[in-house]
Amino acid sequence: MLKKRLIPKLLIQHRQIGSMTRPVLVTTRQFDQSFDVGDPVSQAKIYQAQMADELIVLNIDRTPIGSDELLLGIIERLASETFMPLAVGGGVSSAEDFGRLLDHGADKVVINTVAAENPDIIDAAASQFGAQCVVVSIDYRRDADGTPRVHTDRASRRTGRSVVEWAHEAAQRGAGEIVLVDADRDGTGNGLDCALCAEVAYSLPIPVILSGGCGIASHFSDGFLDGGAEAISAGTFFAFRDQNPIQTRSHVRNSGIDIRMET
Amino acid sequence: MTVVGIIDYRAGNIRSIRNAFEHIGCETRLVTEAAELDGISHVVLPGVGAFAFCMQRLSESGMLPALEQWALVEHRPLLGICVGMQLMARRGLELGDHAGLNWMGGKVLPLVANGARVRVPHVGWNDVTFDDPFGAFTAGSKADFYFDHSFAFFDPEFGETIGRCTHGQDFAAVVRRGNVVAAQFHPEKSQDAGIRFLEGFLAL
Numbered sequence: 001m002l003k004k005r006l007i008p009k010l011l012i013q014h015r016q017i018g019s020m021t022r023p024v025l026v027t028t029r030q031f032d033q034s035f036d037v038g039d040p041v042s043q044a045k046i047y048q049a050q051m052a053d054e055l056i057v058l059n060i061d062r063t064p065i066g067s068d069e070l071l072l073g074i075i076e077r078l079a080s081e082t083f084m085p086l087a088v089g090g091g092v093s094s095a096e097d098f099g100r101l102l103d104h105g106a107d108k109v110v111i112n113t114v115a116a117e118n119p120d121i122i123d124a125a126a127s128q129f130g131a132q133c134v135v136v137s138i139d140y141r142r143d144a145d146g147t148p149r150v151h152t153d154r155a156s157r158r159t160g161r162s163v164v165e166w167a168h169e170a171a172q173r174g175a176g177e178i179v180l181v182d183a184d185r186d187g188t189g190n191g192l193d194c195a196l197c198a199e200v201a202y203s204l205p206i207p208v209i210l211s212g213g214c215g216i217a218s219h220f221s222d223g224f225l226d227g228g229a230e231a232i233s234a235g236t237f238f239a240f241r242d243q244n245p246i247q248t249r250s251h252v253r254n255s256g257i258d259i260r261m262e263t
Numbered sequence: 264m265t266v267v268g269i270i271d272y273r274a275g276n277i278r279s280i281r282n283a284f285e286h287i288g289c290e291t292r293l294v295t296e297a298a299e300l301d302g303i304s305h306v307v308l309p310g311v312g313a314f315a316f317c318m319q320r321l322s323e324s325g326m327l328p329a330l331e332q333w334a335l336v337e338h339r340p341l342l343g344i345c346v347g348m349q350l351m352a353r354r355g356l357e358l359g360d361h362a363g364l365n366w367m368g369g370k371v372l373p374l375v376a377n378g379a380r381v382r383v384p385h386v387g388w389n390d391v392t393f394d395d396p397f398g399a400f401t402a403g404s405k406a407d408f409y410f411d412h413s414f415a416f417f418d419p420e421f422g423e424t425i426g427r428c429t430h431g432q433d434f435a436a437v438v439r440r441g442n443v444v445a446a447q448f449h450p451e452k453s454q455d456a457g458i459r460f461l462e463g464f465l466a467l
């Protein structure tokens with residue numbers, strides 16, 4: 001039986017150190033404040049040893065990733081020093097960028113703002129690289145009346161679009177997976193948005209990855225059981241809490257959810 | 264001397280496969296034309312993208328006659344991965360009906376989604392049951408491998424299904440015809456189980 005997945009999320013920013021620019025692993029709170037964690041490749045190796053099922057690697061600097069030698073180099077190192085699936089994104093601008101990221105070792109490409117602004121990129125990438133390669137990530141915030149609205153550009157721009165409607169369009173155009181990120185819960189540890197996830201997941205045939213708000217291990221089992229998520233992704237939780245994918249996995253397993261227990 | 268030749272026909276995630284074999288300690292080479300098969304002991308045929316796209320790229324590469332000589336006449340070890348496996352079917356029904364290499368017979372058909380229980384694409388870790396022993400995997404044993412696909416291989420005619428997986432329906436996870444082996448999952452992304460599987464192939 002197909003197992004549920006735990007996916008550590010590696011957010012990467014460029015840091016100027018003297019005359020050098022270096023990629024630094026960070027976590028964010030509500031997409032705003034960022035906290036340095038350390039080196040992305042060392043952290044990925046730790047996650048691999050802790051049996052993470054997959055990694056999501058995102059450039060959060062709004063720089064074009066397809067021509068960013070520094071980030072492409074990091075992807076290459078991640079692919080050569082770990083043996084787990086890599087979904088990479090942040091600053092993708094064309095279907096050609098998919099090819100560049102795959103050539104550097106990515107297995108899947110995550111698109112967000114570019115897809116919202118130019119949805120045809122989903123069709124183009126899916127027909128060339130296959131639906132399984134196209135991951136559409138949707139950042140959202142809730143209006144005062146509680147309606148979740150799609151936000152783009154690192155959740156800084158409200159689009160007025162319904163999250164459920166956009167997820168359906170993305171799936172129809174050929175997305176292989178949807179990532180839902182509640183920007184207001186990001187980094188807070190207050191729990192996942194299971195209600196919206198369930199609404200999206202139970203109305204779509206493709207897998208939904210839920211993210212934003214994991215603070216304790218039971219938030220993961222909630223996301224699987226109440227949210228219907230196929231996978232849960234977390235950044236701050238795995239980087240800063242006194243928790244790792246092994247302990248989380250054991251909690252999830254003991255909640256009766258089928259999850260990988262040995263490699 | 265083990266030297267792994269990875270067929271580079273511009274339709275595959277070659278880097279990860281290369282890294283996995285180098286991690287095991289093998290020399291690897293990229294093979295872009297038939298003459299480069301000289302000195303190679305094991306061939307890997309990767310594949311990412313649509314069936315027809317990969318088939319066309321492979322035909323255009325000019326390497327097909329040499330690969331058929333290698334696999335079907337000389338019976339030397341060859342491993343197909345993901346779409347590299349699917350190409351070995353008689354036909355593939357992704358985006359139209361296309362002829363495959365027909366090394367194994369059988370068909371590549373879409374997986375059928377079934378509400379929240381069976382989602383397609385089939386993404387993630389699923390267990391493979393080995394019906395025949397392969398390397399360190401004994402007959403009847405199970406292990407989790409990483410899958411990422413919407414189409415699957417059914418009913419090989421000339422080869423045998425030695426590993427089965429279930430996602431709504433049973434499909435062939437590993438097929439084998441002599442020294443030609445092919446896997447639907449990504450051994451190069453499957454951590455320890457994947458490395459053990461690749462070691463099984465290298466033992467051929």
